[in-house]
Amino acid sequence: AQSVAQPEDQVNVAEGNPLTVKCTYSVSGNPYLFWYVQYPNRGLQFLLKYITGDNLVKGSYGFEAEFNKSQTSFHLKKPSALVSDSALYFCAVRDNGRDDKIIFGKGTRLHILP
């Protein structure tokens, strides 16, 4: 069965520093991988996704993520954090060889400290 793990409940980063939010996954076939962001009292917003092709995926708000097949990871990164990046981040995975639904991780709360 497919699964996704976000090992950190919370990540604190100083404004201007690079940030990384970790995600690992498990699928039987090839993965579709997604990152979503949730701001307070809002629904989830799509950030970026990996389907195929270049392992480095660029998305909204300056975020990017790197697909690493050998490590089964899809970590979210940004070179320079902004206070406005503070939010809840969800990684999600789907096995593209199966008729399975997308599975979301538990979420990582990102705090950017001014």
Next chain:
Amino acid sequence: DAGVIQSPRHEVTEMGQEVTLRCKPISGHNSLFWYRQTMMRGLELLIYFNNNVPIDDSGMPEDRFSAKMPNASFSTLKIQPSEPRDSAVYFCASSLGGQGAGETQYFGPGTRLLVL
């Protein structure tokens, strides 16, 4: 496009009452999803539809929960009778395309339900 529309945005009810949550997906989207979010359990998929047909309802907690999609532009999630443990934020999402596609889901603003 207005995005996914959910109503009501907030609902406060008493235990035992029926609750109906509504969702209008993005026009042209073929798949619709209902999620529940709580602090304890995170984001849980309850049910999803493809072309108005329920595909997987394995996430529906129990028989008190039911969902329908009578047409491509409307879906309801009903809880009858409601219980305090049903208090959560309920999200509806829609996506273009059906099974096997790497489609992006677009989420509504959610309905915050409080059952007293």
